[in-house]
Amino acid sequence: NGEGREWWGTIVADPGDESLLPVYDLYCPDPQAIFSTGPRTNNKGAKGGRGEVQGCSMLFNGTFYDNLAVWRKGSTSLGWPKPKFRVSSNGQGKVLRTSRTAPYPVKGFSMSGNWAEPGGENTFFREPLVWEVFREMGVPSLISYQTHVRLNGNYEGRFIYVENWSEEALRRAGLPEFPDRRGQLWKAESGEWSSLRWDLKPEDVGYYWSQEQPKPKEQDKRADLVELSHGLAGMSSRQRDYFLFEALDLPRVINYMAAQTLILNQDRCTKNYFLYQSKDSGQWTMLPWDVESGFGIDRGLHGVPAPDYCILKCEQWNSPLYCDRNHYQDLITYVPWTVIQPNFTYPHEPSDDGGPAPDRARPPPPASPPPSQPEEAPAPVVEITPSDPAVSEESPPTPPTPPAPA
Numbered sequence: 553n554g555e556g557r558e559w560w561g562t563i564v565a566d567p568g569d570e571s572l573l574p575v576y577d578l579y580c581p582d583p584q585a586i587f588s589t590g591p592r593t594n595n596k597g598a599k600g601g602r603g604e605v606q607g608c609s610m611l612f613n614g615t616f617y618d619n620l621a622v623w624r625k626g627s628t629s630l631g632w633p634k635p636k637f638r639v640s641s642n643g644q645g646k647v648l649r650t651s652r653t654a655p656y657p658v659k660g661f662s663m664s665g666n667w668a669e670p671g672g673e674n675t676f677f678r679e680p681l682v683w684e685v686f687r688e689m690g691v692p693s694l695i696s697y698q699t700h701v702r703l704n705g706n707y708e709g710r711f712i713y714v715e716n717w718s719e720e721a722l723r724r725a726g727l728p729e730f731p732d733r734r735g736q737l738w739k740a741e742s743g744e745w746s747s748l749r750w751d752l753k754p755e756d757v758g759y760y761w762s763q764e765q766p767k768p769k770e771q772d773k774r775a776d777l778v779e780l781s782h783g784l785a786g787m788s789s790r791q792r793d794y795f796l797f798e799a800l801d802l803p804r805v806i807n808y809m810a811a812q813t814l815i816l817n818q819d820r821c822t823k824n825y826f827l828y829q830s831k832d833s834g835q836w837t838m839l840p841w842d843v844e845s846g847f848g849i850d851r852g853l854h855g856v857p858a859p860d861y862c863i864l865k866c867e868q869w870n871s872p873l874y875c876d877r878n879h880y881q882d883l884i885t886y887v888p889w890t891v892i893q894p895n896f897t898y899p900h901e902p903s904d905d906g907g908p909a910p911d912r913a914r915p916p917p918p919a920s921p922p923p924s925q926p927e928e929a930p931a932p933v934v935e936i937t938p939s940d941p942a943v944s945e946e947s948p949p950t951p952p953t954p955p956a957p958a
Contacts, residue, residue, distance in 0.1 A: 563609075571700045573698050574613070575702065580609075580704065586635050586708070612648075629668075664844050692839050717839060719734070728830065734766065738764060740761060740823050746823055750786030758774075783799055819842070
């Protein structure tokens with residue numbers, strides 16, 4: 553963590569600056585700070601693996617901030633030549649004033665590079681526009697706007713500012729967030745068990761979810777998340793009906809799902825969302841995150857605009873049915889009679905609260921069940937639907953027990 557300010561003074565603004573966008577002037581001991589992907593360290597200027605570069609400074613809107621931390625963020629985007637990155641107050645608390653429309657300071661924020669937008673062309677409008685659509689539709693939204701970013705005096709590019717979910721942002725979104733009424737907040741990481749599956753185990757939660765509030769060292773809430781996951785997908789249909797009305801803030805959840813479908817967000821299924829549980833009602837709702845893949849018009853990741861807009865018969869990502877139970881993403885599951893085709897999963901993303909999460913090894917996927925066909929013939933790939941005779945709504949199949957995490 554940071555130890556407070558190191559410098560007294562400020563940076564002289566350039567009187568010849570003609571940028572019409574808000575300008576973020578960053579200064580770091582490592583000129584590659586926004587590309588930093590190293591292990592977390594408290595050594596200033598250290599880099600390497602997915603950790604922060606400390607000892608950075610920033611000038612924004614006439615205010616100088618010192619002893620900040622900067623690091624790269626993302627999963628798929630880690631391979632992009634233009635990074636997404638985070639800026640943190642580095643243990644100094646809520647000191648960063650980054651928005652003229654929000655009266656509260658923040659601990660940190662994110663910058664999206666918009667290197668690859670869904671459709672083949674970069675507009676730099678998708679993310680701020682999605683958040684504005686969400687706000688108009690009554691979905692909890694974050695502050696987002698275009699920025700001009702410089703690093704060590706050099707122009708780095710046009711980036712999209714996005715605030716992090718915080719107590720203040722939740723309160724502004726209409727979710728009660730007061731010190732004595734603080735609810736749970738979970739971030740879905742990428743992976744096969746981050747989609748509220750019926751076979752989520754408490755010991756696996758930490759690999760696929762980040763407990764943002766309260767912090768795990770304050771109170772371990774894994775059992776509550778597992779109860780939600782099992783209740784949504786692991787009981788009989790009648791039990792599930794009762795559970796939905798008791799456990800979910802249905803108006804908010806339905807509104808969230810409708811808004812995500814309207815904007816055709818192509819990267820929302822098993823990550824890029826938060827779960828919030830009200831301490832008062834005990835009900836859960838969903839919060840959006842990382843919406844740069846909104847208004848998708850292509851067939852898949854980094855594709856080109858698709859002229860054949862399809863709905864029912866393909867896995868095209870811009871279908872309004874994308875992410876329903878028959879159009880899965882990033883899903884891997886083994887059932888007694890077959891295997892549903894797995895997709896690749898990605899490493900952990902750093903925590904939103906002041907620094908990256910510690911490196912954690914992922915457990916290997918469960919072993920494939922014995923094939924029912926000759927060994928040279930692969931198990932068939934199927935889609936599980938309610939009409940499948942092999943699937944009982946009253947008693948879901950018991951999955952094989954995955955090996956213990958490494």
